[in-house]
Amino acid sequence: MVFSSTTHSLSALHPAKFNYNYNNVEKLKYSGVQYSSGLGHLMYDLFKNAKDIAISKKNLLCLTEVKDLTNVFDDVMEEYDIGRINGAFLLKTQDGRYLKHFNNTICVGGAGTNMVVSIVPIGDNIVELYIDDQTRLEVDTKYPYTVFPSRIILSPTKQYRQQFELDYFDGKITLKAKTADGDRFLSYGVDKTLRAVGVMLDYTSINPYIFVPEFITPSNIVVGFEPKTTEVQYFNELETFKNRYNLNIKSEKYSDTNLLATCTLNDVVDNDNSNINIALLKTNYTSTGTYVPLH
Amino acid sequence: MNSSLDILTVDTVPSDFSWDQGVDKRVPAKVSSTVGGLPLYIGYAPITTVRLSSVTDHFEFDPLNSIKGKNLRIVDFGDYYNSETNLCKALGTDGECFKHTYIMPGTYSVTIYTTDYTIITELTDVLDSSHTYFQSGVDIRENNLAWQWDNMLRKPKLPFNRSVTWDELNFQNYPDVTWNRIAGTSLTEIDKSGNIVDNTTQALIADDITTSRTGNFFIQVKEITPTAYLSATMPLTPKEYISPLTVRLSPRYTQTGSFPIEKIVWDLGDDTPNITQRRWHNSEELPFVFTGALSEDKADPRNYDVIYTYTKTPETDYSFYPSITAYACSTGTYDTCKITIGPLLPEDITTENKDLKVLQSDLTDTGTVLVGQIGKDVGVWKT
Numbered sequence: 193m194v195f196s197s198t199t200h201s202l203s204a205l206h207p208a209k210f211n212y213n214y215n216n217v218e219k220l221k222y223s224g225v226q227y228s229s230g231l232g233h234l235m236y237d238l239f240k241n242a243k244d245i246a247i248s249k250k251n252l253l254c255l256t257e258v259k260d261l262t263n264v265f266d267d268v269m270e271e272y273d274i275g276r277i278n279g280a281f282l283l284k285t286q287d288g289r290y291l292k293h294f295n296n297t298i299c300v301g302g303a304g305t306n307m308v309v310s311i312v313p314i315g316d317n318i319v320e321l322y323i324d325d326q327t328r329l330e331v332d333t334k335y336p337y338t339v340f341p342s343r344i345i346l347s348p349t350k351q352y353r354q355q356f357e358l359d360y361f362d363g364k365i366t367l368k369a370k371t372a373d374g375d376r377f378l379s380y381g382v383d384k385t386l387r388a389v390g391v392m393l394d395y396t397s398i399n400p401y402i403f404v405p406e407f408i409t410p411s412n413i414v415v416g417f418e419p420k421t422t423e424v425q426y427f428n429e430l431e432t433f434k435n436r437y438n439l440n441i442k443s444e445k446y447s448d449t450n451l452l453a454t455c456t457l458n459d460v461v462d463n464d465n466s467n468i469n470i471a472l473l474k475t476n477y478t479s480t481g482t483y484v485p486l487h
Numbered sequence: 488m489n490s491s492l493d494i495l496t497v498d499t500v501p502s503d504f505s506w507d508q509g510v511d512k513r514v515p516a517k518v519s520s521t522v523g524g525l526p527l528y529i530g531y532a533p534i535t536t537v538r539l540s541s542v543t544d545h546f547e548f549d550p551l552n553s554i555k556g557k558n559l560r561i562v563d564f565g566d567y568y569n570s571e572t573n574l575c576k577a578l579g580t581d582g583e584c585f586k587h588t589y590i591m592p593g594t595y596s597v598t599i600y601t602t603d604y605t606i607i608t609e610l611t612d613v614l615d616s617s618h619t620y621f622q623s624g625v626d627i628r629e630n631n632l633a634w635q636w637d638n639m640l641r642k643p644k645l646p647f648n649r650s651v652t653w654d655e656l657n658f659q660n661y662p663d664v665t666w667n668r669i670a671g672t673s674l675t676e677i678d679k680s681g682n683i684v685d686n687t688t689q690a691l692i693a694d695d696i697t698t699s700r701t702g703n704f705f706i707q708v709k710e711i712t713p714t715a716y717l718s719a720t721m722p723l724t725p726k727e728y729i730s731p732l733t734v735r736l737s738p739r740y741t742q743t744g745s746f747p748i749e750k751i752v753w754d755l756g757d758d759t760p761n762i763t764q765r766r767w768h769n770s771e772e773l774p775f776v777f778t779g780a781l782s783e784d785k786a787d788p789r790n791y792d793v794i795y796t797y798t799k800t801p802e803t804d805y806s807f808y809p810s811i812t813a814y815a816c817s818t819g820t821y822d823t824c825k826i827t828i829g830p831l832l833p834e835d836i837t838t839e840n841k842d843l844k845v846l847q848s849d850l851t852d853t854g855t856v857l858v859g860q861i862g863k864d865v866g867v868w869k870t
Contacts, residue, residue, distance in 0.1 A: 205857065205868040207801050224800025226730065226833040231843070232801025239865035245858050247849045252858065254865060335593060336567035362768045368819055373593045374710075375819040381570030389567045391590055391817050393533070394506075394747040394766075394784055398569060398590065401817075402767055461854035461869050 203230030208460045210236060210453075210468040212265070218417065219266040220468075238264045238453055238470070252460065256451040258475060261419035264451070269416040274365075274405070275317040275358040277413055280310045281405035283365070291386065291403075293323060298339050298386035308408065311358070319358045321367070330354045331369045337376060337388035339369075365405050366390075377401035421472055423447040449475035490560050490601040492702045495538040495584065499530030504711055506743035507781075510534055516706075527594075527705045532745035535589040535708045537564070541599060543580045561600045564589075591817065592710040592745075597702040711744035715813040715824040730799035730831040737792040739780040741813045741822075749816040751788040755795055756809040756828070764788040766816070788813075797828050805830035 212218045222236040239245070243255040274281070283291045285300055294304035309329075310322040321329040323341055330342035331353050346354060356378070357368040367378040369388040377390030379399040390401030405411070425442040450473040459466040497516035504510075516530040528537075543558055560583065562575045568591040577583040589595060720735040722728060738751050750765040764770055766786050771777065775791045784790075797807050806829030814821045845859040855870045 200870055204870060206870070208856070208867040208869050210867075224798070224802055226799045226801055227841070228833045233861055233864070233866050234801060235864050235866075239867075241863050242865040245846065245860075245865045245867075247847045247856065247858060250849070250851070252856065252867065361763075361765060364767060373591075377817065377819070381567050382573075383570070387567060389570075389591075391568045392749075393816055394786070398571075457849055457851050457856045458853075460856050460867065461851045 201230060202227075203232075205231060207232050207234040209234060209465045210238075210455065211465045212470055213467045215417065218268060218419075221264060221266045238451070238468075243450070247457065250457045252453075252455050252457060254453040255473075256453065258448050258450055260446070260448045261421055264470070265419045268419065269414050271412050271414050273412045274311055274360050274407075275319055276313055278311055278313065279407065279409040279411065280308055281407045281409070281411075282306045283309050283403050283405055285380075286364075286400060286402060286404055293341065296340060298329070298341070300380045300384040300386065302384065314355065317358050318355050320354055321356060328354045329356075331371065331388050333372070335371075335373065337369065337371045339378060339386040339388065360405070360411075363404060365403050366401055367403070421447055421449055423476070447476050449473050489698060489700060490541050490543040490599050492562070492597065492599045492700060493540050494528070494702070494704055495540050497528040497530060497535065497537050497706065499535040499708075500533070500745075502531055502711065504531055504745065506533070506745065506747050525703050525705060527707055529707045529709060530589065532592050532708050532710045533590045535706065537587050537589070537597070537706055539585045539597065539702070540582065541577070541585065542582045543601060559602045561602075562587075563598045563600065565595045565597060566591075568593075589706060589708045592708050595706045595708070597704075597706070598699055599702070600697055600699045602697040710746075710815075710818055710820055712820050713744045713746075713748060713813050713815050713822050714742040715811055715822040716740040716742065717809070717811050717824050717826045719809075719826050719828060721828070725830075726832070728829055728831050730834050731796045732798075732828070732831055733794065733796040734828055735776075735792055735794050736809055736811075736826070737778070737780075738811050738813065739778065739789045739792070741789055741811070744815060744820070746815040746817050746820075747784070748788055748813050749819075750814045751791075752812045752814070753793060754810045754812075755793070756807040756825070757797065757803065762793075764791045797831060799829075799831040799833050807831075 207224070210220055212220055220236055220238055222234050225233045225235060227233070238256060238259070239254060241257045243257055245252070245254040247253075285291075289301035290306040291309075292299050292302060292304035293307045294302065298307065307323055312320045312322060314320060323329065326343050327341045328343075329339050330344075330346075332338045332340065333353065342354065352370045355370075357375070359366045359368070368375050369378060371388050376388035377392075378386060378388055379390030379401040380386055381389055381399050389399050391398040392401060423445045425444075426439045427442045452471045452473055453468050454471070455466050455468040498513040499516045500510060501512055501514050504512075510533075513534070513536070516528045516535060518526045519529050520527050528535075539562065541560060541562070543560060558578070558580050560577045562577075562585045564573050564575070564587040566573045566587065566589055569588060572587055575585040575587065577585070716738070718737050718740060720737070721732070736753075741748060741751070748766070750763055753762045753764070755762070762770075762774070764775060766788055769777075769786060769788075769791070774793045774795050776794050778790055778792050779785065781787045781790050795809075799805060806827055808825045808827055810823055810825035812821050812823045841861045843859060843861050845857055848855055848857040857868045857870075859866050859868070
């Protein structure tokens, strides 16, 4: 019998990478280690303390220990603040005076109704500010860079005048505009008219440019999914006809199970990231098909 | 009738000024070029102080007809940033000196407005509660509210004289509030019903003529930009750069320019999201560590170091390049710098120490998959 053998150094072994792909690409939690011998290793939390792993019929199968899914997936909840999402708010100064629209001028305090500002993100924290469905705030080309309402759609080379860099954190907001003199923050001087003339030093606010938004819409959204294996018990109230279709959650108890992770070998070899499937096993089932009593 | 407007001095901070140094030293601004044949004085933010002199022709009045004259000069320094002192006023025809400090970068021109008032009598002699005295010549519905508002500040020593706020005055609601034309640094305010709100010794004005003249010079204020600097506390010898390596990164030696540092954005150089330390909201959460390096300015973002652990993994290079971007207050001018961490030596543990066992392998059309065990961890590799 003739056979050939190929020798691979440890550094020639590439750690396989896995993703769970259901609604989106849900990233698995892992960390990497590089040993001095040249071997690299990606330690997936999914595989930690695995009960068994095997290759069978071109498939990779791994039986895990009883695991909480929150330990398997990476941080899957992502928060998007205003500036990256649309939203609307009233804008006021730190001493509580609202921005108002009066006679084609944006003023701080005084007569007029409080100005509702709608944020339309067009880039990473670059936004357009609408005060009604067709009117945007625009910065004058010339000093003192007065901010005024505009219904004109500018050419692409001039659109920067209707775009602002928004920085929102912890209930405070700054808006920065591009001007001929460089970046300037929106603020107001002694005439209380909104212009790109903000001046704040260390502890001195000459023309304060930090505003406080009073949100009409949510200030942020959290997207992602919440991985968990829970035993949920429902009940519906049959006493009244009105509620007969309403199901209410009676209780929700965490019930971790063993997991079976599988993927094809071809997928592992051919792709940088392999799609892995994770199945919950009936760890907590009794032989009669009911859940084991929880403690 | 005209007023002259001449530069006495233009002082500024040196071109190597740093906000951290304070403002002890001033130097004369240079006249380095001209704009349209007029001299351009170049100073540096945050302090460029201009002193001007002005002389006005004497006003002639007619004492026989009880007509007196007053002269008011208003110097508009064209500064909407430091707007509290943008307007300087002088009553009378004596030689006057005006002074203003520019804070923000930009190019400015100065204009002097000279108004000659012909006054028929003093207001206190003729005030009648049935009269309402309007300011003429200015439509308050227009946008030029700025300098009217400035005029509404009254002398603090007189009975009714206090600084009224915009909201108190509510003077956008035409014509709820009316006032007499000014003939000095104060004014008489009479409400809609004709009641005297503020009975100061003002004058009724028969006529006025205003002329303006723009100074024959320009002021340019430049910004001194910040200089970012990042230092790292690491082991002394590269042999000790063993993964995982914990380092302390410090931005404390970042140099301020014209303005203080407002925020520092950190890129830790390992594909983790950027983190930000803001002046107006200091983050105390790890990996930030307060050092108090700038004890006089505790909100300064440079007071916060970052302690971070870098790990060499199969997915990373051997070196990491963390960087910071330091932004100045008011202008957002920034500077960026980076530093090298590494090269890191892989973890000094051999696979023999970790009990590596290859459990199974399988050939596919394009490669081999191996599964194995390192200690209690399962690994999957491919060739």
